[in-house]
Amino acid sequence: MPLSSWMLNEIRNLDFYKNIVTLFHMNQAHQTKIINSPHYAALIKFVEAINLKIEAYWSAAGLTYAKPSKVFVHSVGGKYAKLATYRDRDGKYEVESVYCFYDVATGDLYKGGWSAPVKNGKRGNVNDADVLNKFNHYGPNYLRG
Numbered sequence: 001m002p003l004s005s006w007m008l009n010e011i012r013n014l015d016f017y018k019n020i021v022t023l024f025h026m027n028q029a030h031q032t033k034i035i036n037s038p039h040y041a042a043l044i045k046f047v048e049a050i051n052l053k054i055e056a057y058w059s060a061a062g063l064t065y066a067k068p069s070k071v072f073v074h075s076v077g078g079k080y081a082k083l084a085t086y087r088d089r090d091g092k093y094e095v096e097s098v099y100c101f102y103d104v105a106t107g108d109l110y111k112g113g114w115s116a117p118v119k120n121g122k123r124g125n126v127n128d129a130d131v132l133n134k135f136n137h138y139g140p141n142y143l144r145g
Helices: 005-013 026-037 040-061
Strands: 070-076 080-089 092-103 108-112 117-125
Touching: 026 040, 026 070, 040 070, 070 092, 092 117
Parallel strands: none
Antiparallel strands: 070 080, 080 092, 092 108, 108 117
8 A cells, every 4th residue: 555645744743752862761772773774764755654554544434442552663673673563552551562673874774573683584675665465454565486
């Protein structure tokens, strides 16, 4: 589902995600590593856009039993940062699942399990113009063909 122009305007106006790294109290070394990533600004835009895409899906589907999940940076390892979905449970965010992995050096995004990206899991780069078309509200799309 491509993003509409109003959603893109909303992305530019969001303040909530300006500090996506420190929301879950990562240690200082991990914060520094991800913030100093050459693709950090693009990562923030990607996360903001994905969260809007999730909200749009919940709204279109008429889901009202809970608040939509949010994607945040969960942890940073030697090469990858893990992005995970979190659910707001009465003001306390609890992790639900891995959304994708982000290569800190290159900006590449990968499908993966809880502990690591999968082989042949690359789904795009945070700087790609069409990267959002390769992801849905659950995570990276499956490869076709």
